[in-house]
Amino acid sequence: MSEKTSEGALRIFSYTPNPRIFKASIVARLCDLEIDIRGSSVQDLAKWLWDFHARPLTTSEIKEDKDNARQSRIGFKGTLHKTEEFLKAHPFGTVPAAFSPDGSIGIFESNSIMRAVARLKKKPGPLYGTNPFSTSRIDSFLDVSLVFANQTQKYFMAVFGEMTPEVWNESEMAYITYLSGMEDALETSPFVAGNELTLADICLVCELCLCMMERKFMRELEKQGFQCILDERREREYPNVFTHFYRLVKTAAFEPDCGPYLASMRNA
Numbered sequence: 045m046s047e048k049t050s051e052g053a054l055r056i057f058s059y060t061p062n063p064r065i066f067k068a069s070i071v072a073r074l075c076d077l078e079i080d081i082r083g084s085s086v087q088d089l090a091k092w093l094w095d096f097h098a099r100p101l102t103t104s105e106i107k108e109d110k111d112n113a114r115q116s117r118i119g120f121k122g123t124l125h126k127t128e129e130f131l132k133a134h135p136f137g138t139v140p141a142a143f144s145p146d147g148s149i150g151i152f153e154s155n156s157i158m159r160a161v162a163r164l165k166k167k168p169g170p171l172y173g174t175n176p177f178s179t180s181r182i183d184s185f186l187d188v189s190l191v192f193a194n195q196t197q198k199y200f201m202a203v204f205g206e207m208t209p210e211v212w213n214e215s216e217m218a219y220i221t222y223l224s225g226m227e228d229a230l231e232t233s234p235f236v237a238g239n240e241l242t243l244a245d246i247c248l249v250c251e252l253c254l255c256m257m258e259r260k261f262m263r264e265l266e267k268q269g270f271q272c273i274l275d276e277r278r279e280r281e282y283p284n285v286f287t288h289f290y291r292l293v294k295t296a297a298f299e300p301d302c303g304p305y306l307a308s309m310r311n312a
């Protein structure tokens with residue numbers, strides 16, 4: 045999928061749909077920027093060349109590829125086709141993988157990709173703070189969100205594979221810690237980091253969108269003897285968080301990404 049045909053302010057290669065790249069596309073809409081998103085489903089990405097010029101490989105190219113074939117590391121299974129240039133730009137070898145428009149600079153970690161888009165903004169505004177303190181406060185929420193996201197990544201790998209009481213318990217604790225802090229932040233201000241919409245709200249909404257995927261696998265979890273962590277009971281326990289979430293996902297900047305994604309989780 046290439047969302048925009050023209051060369052954008054930034055290129056992102058990822059599996060799609062991926063709530064972690066929604067962070068960047070929501071910021072792009074708010075900043076009136078075009079970004080170029082390329083990729084395909086998780087399953088298809090094993091048949092793609094991972095490169096600045098990412099593209100689907102033919103069956104014979106896949107068979108003959110000796111130079112770029114590498115064992116996947118995290119979240120994927122089997123062989124992936126990552127070029128030397130890709131790994132130079134992306135030493136951790138992960139997607140989402142962003143590039144400067146000429147491909148010379150790689151930017152990884154979805155929060156950093158989102159920050160890059162905000163730094164390229166055309167419209168002035170408070171999205172990434174207006175002074176070193178407000179910007180750093182936003183960074184604080186992004187850092188906490190990454191700690192949470194690391195645990196949810198581990199959790200979802202167990203959901204797709206085999207859940208253990210240890211992973212489930214540490215994940216529930218991570219959800220409670222994250223949601224409690226966000227709930228308290230939203231008790232004292234209308235947006236996560238203060239009086240205006242910032243990257244901190246966008247990050248929260250996108251991480252929660254991704255977590256909603258759990259509901260699609262509720263029955264499989266129950267069969268293994270585990271409860272869904274982010275079930276509807278949490279929406280009552282953290283009303284500030286979920287009122288904020290459901291309000292933002294309906295707004296013009298969020299809806300094109302979050303609307304279809306959440307609908308696909310409900311219809312599963």
Ligand SMILES: N[C@@H](CCC(=O)N[C@@H](CS)C(=O)NCC(=O)O)C(=O)O
Pocket residue numbers: 064115116117118119120121124137138139140152153154155193
């Ligand atoms: N925290 C990172 C997570 C990136 C990540 O771990 N991506 C995995 C897929 S979920 C990946 O690209 N793995 C490549 C591999 O298995 O070699 C982010 O938000 O960007």
